[in-house]
Amino acid sequence: MAKLSNRFWFQLHGWFSLPIWLIFCFVCLTGTIAVFSHELTWLTNPASRATNPDNLPAKPVAELVTKVQQAYPTADVGTVMVFEPYLVNAVIFTDHDKPYAIAYVNQYSGEIQQINEGITFIGFMRSLHGWLLFPWPGSYSVGYYLVSAMALVMLGALVTGLVIYKNFWRSFTQPKIRFNQGKKTILTDLHRLAGVWSIWFLMVMSATGLWYLVQAVMWHADIDIEPHAPLVAVTDMPAQHSAPPVSFADAMQITLQRFPDFSPSYLMLPEHNRGMYTLMGGGEHIFYDEQAYTLSINPWTGDIAHEKSPANMTALQTVMHIADPLHYGTIGGIWTKAIWFLFGLMLSGMSITGFMIWGSRTVKAVRDSRNAASLQEINHGA
Known part of the structure; x- marks a missing residue:
C-alpha cells in the first residue's frame, strides 16, 4: 500500500509539473529576465543611462517636464516615470505626429537623450512575463489568467515533491550529487537538491502568484481594490x-x-x-x-x-502593494534582485530536469511494455 501511495504521489507530482512544462519554463525564464530588466536596459541602451560626471543633484521632475514642453511646444505631457538613479526619467507625451512617445530625460543635465515611440524593454519583459502579450479586450486577459494559474501548478509541485522526497531536510546539511551513476541519477539529484533549496522561493512565488490570480478575478468582476482618482467638482x-x-x-x-x-x-x-x-x-x-x-x-x-x-x-491594498517587491525581489535593491535571479534560474532548470526525468521514465516504460508484448507473442507462437 505504501508503494502504491508513493507511486500515486510521484504521478501527481509529474502531472502538476509536466503537461504545461513548456509554458511554466517560459514564464520562469521571462520572470527571471524581468528581475534585471532595468539593469539590462542600462547595459544595452546608452540613451537610457543617467550619466552624471559632474555629480550634479537631480533636477525637480517638473523642470524635466518643462524641458520636454519647450522642445515640443504642441506636446501634451501625460505621465512621468522615475526609475533608479542610474536610469533617465521617462516623460510620456503625445503630439500631432506622435500618438505615443517617451522622452528619455537625464535628470541631472536636463538633456533629452532619446525619443522612443515604441515599447521599452522593461515594458516588453514585464508584459511578456505577466500576460504573455495576450490582448486585454476588457478588464481581463487570458494570458494574465494563464500566467497566474501557474501558481497552482507550482504549489502542487512543491507539496507533492515534499511528500515524495522523504527526509528532504538532509539536503541542507548533506547535499548529494552522484556523478558516477549515470545521467538519470545526476538529473534526479540536481532536481531534488534545487527543489529543497528553493522551497522558500517556491512558497513566495506561489503566494504572490495566487494573489495575482485573485486580483485578475477581481479586475474581471469590476471590483475595485483601490478607488479611482476623483474628479474636480x-x-x-x-x-x-x-x-x-x-x-x-x-x-x-x-x-x-x-x-x-x-x-x-x-x-x-x-x-x-x-x-x-x-x-x-x-x-x-x-x-x-x-x-x-x-x-x-x-x-x-x-x-x-x-x-x-x-x-x-485596507488589507487587500496592503497585499497588492507588497506582492510586487516580493515577486521581483526589489525589497533590498541589487542584492536581493541577484538572489531572485539566481533562484529563478534554478526554478527554470528544475522544470527542464523534471521533464527530462519524466521523459526518460516514459521512454523506458514504453520500451519495457513493447519488450513484454514481444516476449508474450514469442511465447504464444512457441
Missing part, C-alpha cells in the same frame, strides 16, 4: 476657461509637504479640466512597492482630494 472650476492655478511643481511641493520621504515613481498630470494630479511613489517602507503612496491633488484649489499610504491601506 464643477463648482471648483472658473466660469471662464483658463489654466489651472496649481502647477505641476506646486503639486509636487504639496506632496512632499504631506509625505516628506516621498520618492516619486509614477506621476500623472490632469487629462482634462476635471482631472487631477495623481502622484504615486514609494517611501521608507521597504516591503511596499513604489506606488504605495498616492495623492490626488485638485489643480484648481490645491486641495488633497484623496490620499493613500501604508498607514491607511
Whole structure:
C-alpha cells in the first residue's frame, strides 16, 4: 500500500509539473529576465543611462517636464516615470505626429537623450512575463489568467515533491550529487537538491502568484481594490476657461509637504479640466512597492482630494502593494534582485530536469511494455 501511495504521489507530482512544462519554463525564464530588466536596459541602451560626471543633484521632475514642453511646444505631457538613479526619467507625451512617445530625460543635465515611440524593454519583459502579450479586450486577459494559474501548478509541485522526497531536510546539511551513476541519477539529484533549496522561493512565488490570480478575478468582476482618482467638482472650476492655478511643481511641493520621504515613481498630470494630479511613489517602507503612496491633488484649489499610504491601506491594498517587491525581489535593491535571479534560474532548470526525468521514465516504460508484448507473442507462437 505504501508503494502504491508513493507511486500515486510521484504521478501527481509529474502531472502538476509536466503537461504545461513548456509554458511554466517560459514564464520562469521571462520572470527571471524581468528581475534585471532595468539593469539590462542600462547595459544595452546608452540613451537610457543617467550619466552624471559632474555629480550634479537631480533636477525637480517638473523642470524635466518643462524641458520636454519647450522642445515640443504642441506636446501634451501625460505621465512621468522615475526609475533608479542610474536610469533617465521617462516623460510620456503625445503630439500631432506622435500618438505615443517617451522622452528619455537625464535628470541631472536636463538633456533629452532619446525619443522612443515604441515599447521599452522593461515594458516588453514585464508584459511578456505577466500576460504573455495576450490582448486585454476588457478588464481581463487570458494570458494574465494563464500566467497566474501557474501558481497552482507550482504549489502542487512543491507539496507533492515534499511528500515524495522523504527526509528532504538532509539536503541542507548533506547535499548529494552522484556523478558516477549515470545521467538519470545526476538529473534526479540536481532536481531534488534545487527543489529543497528553493522551497522558500517556491512558497513566495506561489503566494504572490495566487494573489495575482485573485486580483485578475477581481479586475474581471469590476471590483475595485483601490478607488479611482476623483474628479474636480464643477463648482471648483472658473466660469471662464483658463489654466489651472496649481502647477505641476506646486503639486509636487504639496506632496512632499504631506509625505516628506516621498520618492516619486509614477506621476500623472490632469487629462482634462476635471482631472487631477495623481502622484504615486514609494517611501521608507521597504516591503511596499513604489506606488504605495498616492495623492490626488485638485489643480484648481490645491486641495488633497484623496490620499493613500501604508498607514491607511485596507488589507487587500496592503497585499497588492507588497506582492510586487516580493515577486521581483526589489525589497533590498541589487542584492536581493541577484538572489531572485539566481533562484529563478534554478526554478527554470528544475522544470527542464523534471521533464527530462519524466521523459526518460516514459521512454523506458514504453520500451519495457513493447519488450513484454514481444516476449508474450514469442511465447504464444512457441
